[in-house]
Amino acid sequence: MLAGSAYSATAEPTSPAETEEFLREATSACRRGEFYEFLEAFIASGAVRARYRDVPSEPFRIGKVDYANLDPSSVALSNPDPNKRFRELAVDVTDLPGKGCRLTYQPGIFQDDGEGNGRTLVRRIGMPKSYDFAWKNGCWRLSKAGNLPPAAGAK
Secondary structure, three states, rough: OOOOOOOOOOOOOOHHHHHHHHHHHHHHHHOOOHHHHHHHHHHHHHHHHHHOOOOOOOOOOOOEEEEEEEHHHHHHHHHHOOOOOOEEHHHHHHEHHHHEEEOOOEEEEEEOOOOOOOOOEEOOOOOEEEEEEEEEEEEEEEEEEEOOOOOOOOO
């Protein structure tokens, strides 16, 4: 699972300085070959997502609040109704040939880990989806988005 930052990806940076900071973070992560750092900037900033993608401009379906990965559309629904919970996502990263990475995400049921800063995945639910990032011209670029077939024996 990804480590999180305290930044809420559901509220895009409000100033040009914040936007520039995320773009600098992504560029720096690429120079150092640090995919997880690049991914944090990609999730947090629409400007980073716009710059580093090769697929049509569909909504990116992973956001972050505190340390939880979530479906941003569920946050939009829960904002007016505090009784509605965010849909938390289980997120995994696997390597692809040529320094590429696949980000697989799927709704999950989580429980508080008792430490006050994390959640433990109890089980995955729903259909897994993915984003593939290809290494091109010295950085990762979102190159493909789609559904994955269910794992053998999955319910």
